[in-house]
Amino acid sequence: MSNRILLLVLLSVTLYSCSTTEQVSRQQPIERQQPVNFDSLQQAPKNWYRLDEERTQFRGISSRRAYETILKGKAPQKEVIVAVIDGGVDIHHEDLAGVLWTNKDEVADNGKDDDKNGYVDDIHGWNFIGGADGENVNHDTFELTRIYSKLHPQFANTDTTQLSASQEEQYGYYRKIRSDYKDKIDELSQRYNNIQSLEESMKQAQRILRSHYGDTTYTYRQLQSLEPQDQQQAFAKNVMSYVLENDIDSTLIADQKESIYNHAKYGYNPDFNPRNIVGDNYEDTSERYYGNANVVGPDASHGTHVAGIIAADRNNDIGIKGIATSTRIMAIRAVPDGDERDKDVANAIRYAVDNGADIINMSFGKGYSPFKKTVDEAIQYADQQGVLMVHAAGNSSENSDYTANYPTDTYGDYFKGNATADLWLSVGASSWKPDSNFVATFSNYGDQRVDLFAPGVDIYSTMPDNKYKRNQGTSMASPVIAGTAALIMAYYPDLTAAQVRTLIMENVTPYASQMVIVPNDRGADTPVKPFAALSASNGVVNVYQALLAAEKMSQ
Amino acid sequence: MMLSSFRTAIFLLFLCSPFWVSAQTAAPDSAIQNLISQTAVEQQLDETTSDVRKQIKSNPLNLSDKKISQMVAQFDQAFAAGQLIKEVKTIFNRQYDPALATSTINWLNKPLTDKMLDEKKRFYTLQGERERIVHQYEMEQDPINTDRKNLLQELAETTSANKTTMKSQTIIFRSILSAFNKLSSRNLTETQIDGIVQNYRQQIQSQIDQGVIDQASLMFYNVDDKAMRDYLSFYQSEAGHWLSSTTADGIHTALQSAADRFNKAVAGIE
Numbered sequence: 001m002s003n004r005i006l007l008l009v010l011l012s013v014t015l016y017s018c019s020t021t022e023q024v025s026r027q028q029p030i031e032r033q034q035p036v037n038f039d040s041l042q043q044a045p046k047n048w049y050r051l052d053e054e055r056t057q058f059r060g061i062s063s064r065r066a067y068e069t070i071l072k073g074k075a076p077q078k079e080v081i082v083a084v085i086d087g088g089v090d091i092h093h094e095d096l097a098g099v100l101w102t103n104k105d106e107v108a109d110n111g112k113d114d115d116k117n118g119y120v121d122d123i124h125g126w127n128f129i130g131g132a133d134g135e136n137v138n139h140d141t142f143e144l145t146r147i148y149s150k151l152h153p154q155f156a157n158t159d160t161t162q163l164s165a166s167q168e169e170q171y172g173y174y175r176k177i178r179s180d181y182k183d184k185i186d187e188l189s190q191r192y193n194n195i196q197s198l199e200e201s202m203k204q205a206q207r208i209l210r211s212h213y214g215d216t217t218y219t220y221r222q223l224q225s226l227e228p229q230d231q232q233q234a235f236a237k238n239v240m241s242y243v244l245e246n247d248i249d250s251t252l253i254a255d256q257k258e259s260i261y262n263h264a265k266y267g268y269n270p271d272f273n274p275r276n277i278v279g280d281n282y283e284d285t286s287e288r289y290y291g292n293a294n295v296v297g298p299d300a301s302h303g304t305h306v307a308g309i310i311a312a313d314r315n316n317d318i319g320i321k322g323i324a325t326s327t328r329i330m331a332i333r334a335v336p337d338g339d340e341r342d343k344d345v346a347n348a349i350r351y352a353v354d355n356g357a358d359i360i361n362m363s364f365g366k367g368y369s370p371f372k373k374t375v376d377e378a379i380q381y382a383d384q385q386g387v388l389m390v391h392a393a394g395n396s397s398e399n400s401d402y403t404a405n406y407p408t409d410t411y412g413d414y415f416k417g418n419a420t421a422d423l424w425l426s427v428g429a430s431s432w433k434p435d436s437n438f439v440a441t442f443s444n445y446g447d448q449r450v451d452l453f454a455p456g457v458d459i460y461s462t463m464p465d466n467k468y469k470r471n472q473g474t475s476m477a478s479p480v481i482a483g484t485a486a487l488i489m490a491y492y493p494d495l496t497a498a499q500v501r502t503l504i505m506e507n508v509t510p511y512a513s514q515m516v517i518v519p520n521d522r523g524a525d526t527p528v529k530p531f532a533a534l535s536a537s538n539g540v541v542n543v544y545q546a547l548l549a550a551e552k553m554s555q
Numbered sequence: 556m557m558l559s560s561f562r563t564a565i566f567l568l569f570l571c572s573p574f575w576v577s578a579q580t581a582a583p584d585s586a587i588q589n590l591i592s593q594t595a596v597e598q599q600l601d602e603t604t605s606d607v608r609k610q611i612k613s614n615p616l617n618l619s620d621k622k623i624s625q626m627v628a629q630f631d632q633a634f635a636a637g638q639l640i641k642e643v644k645t646i647f648n649r650q651y652d653p654a655l656a657t658s659t660i661n662w663l664n665k666p667l668t669d670k671m672l673d674e675k676k677r678f679y680t681l682q683g684e685r686e687r688i689v690h691q692y693e694m695e696q697d698p699i700n701t702d703r704k705n706l707l708q709e710l711a712e713t714t715s716a717n718k719t720t721m722k723s724q725t726i727i728f729r730s731i732l733s734a735f736n737k738l739s740s741r742n743l744t745e746t747q748i749d750g751i752v753q754n755y756r757q758q759i760q761s762q763i764d765q766g767v768i769d770q771a772s773l774m775f776y777n778v779d780d781k782a783m784r785d786y787l788s789f790y791q792s793e794a795g796h797w798l799s800s801t802t803a804d805g806i807h808t809a810l811q812s813a814a815d816r817f818n819k820a821v822a823g824i825e
Contacts, residue, residue: 181681182681185684185685188685189684189687192691257692260688260692261689264686268685
């Protein structure tokens, strides 16, 4: 318990007064005509990711420029369907209700499978993580927990002196899983402790500063000009500077705590199993027809945000504008709060393909895939049917060339497999900062396995109940690419999915001279690498350039 | 006849005596083993040392990788679980009281006690670590009532948990501080180290006071007040005092010996 403070005290003995606080100004208005001072800018404009760097200095995808120039006066030639495989989409949202895919061959709520596709009343999509009785899975375990839970009873008390070669291999695998699982529990515990410490420090610092300033209305600038008279004030200044620079408030702390709690209570709980809600024969991975028609689910925040980025209504003058026009969102629920299950992912992909999706967005991923073959077969099916699959590279700051984030385009073993899906794009997240922080700190990357980058930081989009919010993650970068592909397909319907993929890949903005901090290399020395070395395409998607090239290609 | 009987008796006694003697020595050993394992002493020590190991590995003073790995190796050797528990057993042997031990063992065998000790042992397992987060969050959302708080407070006071924890923390802190001092060439004098340790004690006192109660509230989260009161009443008894003071002495002796071994070994690192 108090061991945690042991080294803090050691540090305070030796390193006291070494502040790591940087001076950052708060919230300055953006002068579009003036050079943007990115050093002092705390938050980008809400639509930054759709802007053009030449025009605005923001490293967006130039979709606004494309609408104002190339697409001006042109009409889309096709309605594109993008399947959003996610945790649910708010189908009543003011900015999404008008752009939903509707299954015209199905009659709503009549309890019949009118179009005989195997799914009853699937008007806007399907929910693979709900039961026929209408109950829905919200939380689920992580795949690591499921594997641990399966192996632990088998191997926990193994007599290691009596193992055959194959048993030894299995036991070795169990030990690895157990070690990974333990690391996750330790990490969770550490994160919770850190948040509690921060919360406690904030309270102390606020008390100290309140007695200094007389109230709590002090500004960041005032705080920076404070010359501490004692250790307490120095402590308070450091803590509150950090808090203000990182926009930390009680809501953020409460959200973080709740998230950790949910992971501890459900995600990493080997005794938790909500699968009985679904009522399928889980072990039968060939089973396809289960679930219900509720594509909203208990928490549609993630999927709603994703859907808005792709195709929020561009013609209603409210909220935001999606990247694509003439695009319909097919909502497929397969991702709980926890890890999605391979069987559901495979079935969601097949549902999308069979019901006419042109593009599938997959803003999810996990480190283990016990039924990978089932998913591989579904991916191969989509690939053969000409459906473009867009996948978030993952948020663990890892090099995807060496670490898998499932599902992947590689069939079979991620490292040894040779065959891959052609119609696949793996997307990393870039930020609006035109400096060494250009790559999002959390983003996975990889010269071979991450195809390209797209904006994924401070992305403002739709949230349930007609709300809007900024979110970040490769989950937000992936729909930027899905939306881009949909836009190209809508205006150039003769192009194949493979051609659209090529157009996107070959027309990225390379930012050739940009040196960036590699996400997992953050540390004392913060080495930088060329941005181009972090993805196969070497750059960030550019809608304007891709459409110019599409125009040429389609002639 | 009488003589014969006497001889027979002597003979039988002679035959039995080695067993009797070994039974006399075996009984405390197994009893001590039972007491130690039932009260999760090994797990407590293990958690303490794992936590410190992690902190050394985090290398707060930016020592060279080589020095840190040497330091961790020496730490692991000095604080090896087997050695620590052996020293705890020595203290139990030294302070062994058959009557109090028997009372304690009788108490250990009660179903209510069983439930409490199962919870205590689970607290130190991997699932226990996970559940601590769950319970901590739930208690923040729905704080425990005053009766429960008073019960936990009384338990902490009865077992002198804060004093025991403070002493353990001080032993470890001084040891680690001395080791870092040696390896980082900061050249703090013994007097300076004493001052820092004293300062450390002052800083953590209130946290320890609250921490022991928080820990008990998490450890016994699933236990009702009836079982808690039964647990408390044992620790208020003579046998309970004996168990808590012997356990504390055992832990402190083990940690101090380990700290001495560690600092001696660190002195040899260049």
